[in-house]
Amino acid sequence: MNKWECTICDYVYREEYGEDKKNVKPGTLWTDVPEDFRCPSCGTEKGQFYEESMAKILKHRRH
Numbered sequence: 001m002n003k004w005e006c007t008i009c010d011y012v013y014r015e016e017y018g019e020d021k022k023n024v025k026p027g028t029l030w031t032d033v034p035e036d037f038r039c040p041s042c043g044t045e046k047g048q049f050y051e052e053s054m055a056k057i058l059k060h061r062r063h
């Protein structure tokens with residue numbers, strides 16, 4: 001299962017655990033997460049999430 005990281009803050013969505021706060025069940029693949037999903041921490045859109053390793057690269061570039 002993959003991890004998807006918000007590129008605005010440090011929140012990580014883990015497919016293994018889902019997201020209780022957003023009613024996303026454990027084991028939900030990122031592709032099956034609703035398009036209107038927002039980061040529970042900063043409220044950013046689903047489109048701003050990247051696979052963890054990619055998110056790290058993108059964030060690193062910004063600094």
Ligand SMILES: [Zn+2]
Nearest residue numbers: 006009039042
């Ligand atoms: Zn965020």
